[in-house]
Amino acid sequence: MTKRFFVSGTDTDAGKTFVSCLLLQGFSQLGLSAIGAKPIAAGAEPAQNGQLQNSDALLLRQYSGIALPYQQHNPICLARPAAPHLAAAELNQLLDEQQLTANIEQLAQSGAELLLIEGAGGWLLPLSRERYLADWVAAQQLPVVLVVGIKLGCLNHAMLTVREIERSGCRLVGWIANIMQPEMLFLAENIADLTQRITSPLLGVVPFQPESAGQPALATQLASALVAQLAD
Numbered sequence: 001m002t003k004r005f006f007v008s009g010t011d012t013d014a015g016k017t018f019v020s021c022l023l024l025q026g027f028s029q030l031g032l033s034a035i036g037a038k039p040i041a042a043g044a045e046p047a048q049n050g051q052l053q054n055s056d057a058l059l060l061r062q063y064s065g066i067a068l069p070y071q072q073h074n075p076i077c078l079a080r081p082a083a084p085h086l087a088a089a090e091l092n093q094l095l096d097e098q099q100l101t102a103n104i105e106q107l108a109q110s111g112a113e114l115l116l117i118e119g120a121g122g123w124l125l126p127l128s129r130e131r132y133l134a135d136w137v138a139a140q141q142l143p144v145v146l147v148v149g150i151k152l153g154c155l156n157h158a159m160l161t162v163r164e165i166e167r168s169g170c171r172l173v174g175w176i177a178n179i180m181q182p183e184m185l186f187l188a189e190n191i192a193d194l195t196q197r198i199t200s201p202l203l204g205v206v207p208f209q210p211e212s213a214g215q216p217a218l219a220t221q222l223a224s225a226l227v228a229q230l231a232d
Helices: 016-029 055-063 084-090 097-108 133-139 154-167 187-197 212-231
Strands: 003-009 034-037 040-042 076-078 114-118 144-150 172-179 202-206
Touching (some): 003 212, 016 055, 016 172, 034 055, 034 097, 055 114, 097 114, 097 133, 172 212
Parallel strands (some): 144 172
């Protein structure tokens, strides 16, 4: 049976896609078949066939272990780089949770061992006036991996997100520290502080713009740590 999990971030630029691609590479190196999906994406350009395509979704497709049509990786794609519910409202379009559910059920039939579902923005991404993407994640009972962008303000951003994930009833299986400001004062101390405050395990630390030669080992480390948590 396909194991599914959701990748969220402390904010829009926390590095969800970069970390997700590392995880997908790591799964491949471990001999595990995995698919990366981004159900909702805002900010896209038309491809040669005229279909809108988002750059993050294209990367997830590139590193997925099973080749599928673009739309299966990203069923809701909006041109404007804005909050998806606002970009959709401009087009008189609804962000349909049933469509999201049907999409992941279809992906689960692909034969992949792992299904990585990347969010858009942060944890409380609005879908409508009443609903958030987090509500859908909770309804699907998806385990959550949190990417924390390590920069000034990350302690507040991380703990607010962790508390909200826990309040939703979702299981936070682990978090990944993605260093965004290598010159940050007390960098190591910030990571240590979060490690003490967050009860879920730190799966790994992603250096600032890691060298490509070092990525395979890092990808395998992150993927191994996550697989162990998902098995519990």
